[in-house]
Amino acid sequence: MSAALHLAKPEDLDRLMTLVAAFHAEMAIESTEESRKNALAPLLDGIPLGCVYLIGPARAPLGYIVLTFGWSVEFGGMDAFVDEIYIRPAVRKRGIASEVLIDLPKALAEGGLKAVHLEVDREDESAQRIYQRARFEPRERYMLMTKTL
Incomplete structure (x- = not known):
């Protein structure tokens, strides 16, 4: 299954909100519809952060990924944090x-990004395996x- 990516735009807000x-x-993340909308709208409008x-398909997405950008002296430039990644339960375990x-x-590195970070629940071994397959490594000292x- 192809995990084609489409940069979300303001017209995607309703699909994304769902x-x-x-x-x-x-x-079990406590959030309101208003807080989710207020957090997403600037990203869809092109805020550079x-x-x-x-x-997947833009009209019927299988999931989404949110990246936030920062700057790291340690890594030598711009870095990103995977704030959220979600795949619909019905299509999980297909490698998406x-x-x-x-x-x-890989695409972000071509644009000059130096590192991508994420956090994972210490008890979620399934998610950890996914991230390790994608070559994310734990930073034991941090x-x-x-x-x-």
């Missing part, structure tokens, strides 16, 4: 997420920490 709501429900790709996580970083503002 997918994000499903992901947040599955992962991140982007959203629809995975792996394909996205292998192909998208732990992601957050301060909510």
Whole structure:
């Protein structure tokens, strides 16, 4: 199955909102429709801090991936963080997420990106295997920490 990527645009908001709501429900992420819309709309409008790709057919996406961009002295330039990646349950275990996580970083590297990061639940061995197949490696000395503002 092809994991074709389409850069999401403002007209994709409704399709994306449905997918994000499903992901947040599955992962028990507390969010409101308003907060999801407020977070997604600037990305779809072209804010340079991140982007959203629809995975699969643009009219009936199989999932999405959200990237946010930053700058890293350690990695020597622009880096990205996979903020969210979601594949509809009915089409999981077909290699779609792996394909996205292998192909998208290659394309981003051609654009000058130096590193892509993600976080994964320490107990989610299935997700860890997917990420390791795509050559993401744990950074044993580091732990992601957050301060909510």
